[in-house]
Amino acid sequence: MEKQLTVGSVLKSIxxxxxxxxxxxxEETGINEQTLYSVIRRGSSxxxxxxxxxxxxxxxxSPEIFNPDPGAVAGQNGxxxxxxxxxxxxxxxxxxATDSGATAKEVxxxxxxxxxxxxxx
Numbered sequence: 001m002e003k004q005l006t007v008g009s010v011l012k013s014i015x016x017x018x019x020x021x022x023x024x025x026x027e028e029t030g031i032n033e034q035t036l037y038s039v040i041r042r043g044s045s046x047x048x049x050x051x052x053x054x055x056x057x058x059x060x061x062s063p064e065i066f067n068p069d070p071g072a073v074a075g076q077n078g079x080x081x082x083x084x085x086x087x088x089x090x091x092x093x094x095x096x097a098t099d100s101g102a103t104a105k106e107v108x109x110x111x112x113x114x115x116x117x118x119x120x121x
């Protein structure tokens with residue numbers, strides 16, 4: 001039986017592979033150490049987007065690495081599989097924004113603006 005990939009299991013794998021301790025990740029990113037341990041130990045499939053993007057930037061990885069679905073979408077409650085073409089487009093925009101140096105706060109604000117525009121349509 002295959003083990004389901006989760007944010008926690010992928011994060012643990014990357015940290016183990018690179019010899020990075022959770023304490024160091026917490027110190028370098030400013031994310032609470034207990035939060036990181038909780039995500040890893042529980043094999044959590046969710047993490048808030050700001051923390052996830054901060055970890056991705058520190059590790060030099062794309063957010064998509066935390067979800068095997070290449071059309072994954074980042075939202076306020078973490079990453080979930082994309083259900084629509086529009087969500088896949090948003091995932092691409094998020095990846096491009098983070099690749100070009102946008103901060104997690106800027107990405108979150110952009111997502112909020114998109115949500116408001118969609119509500120008006």
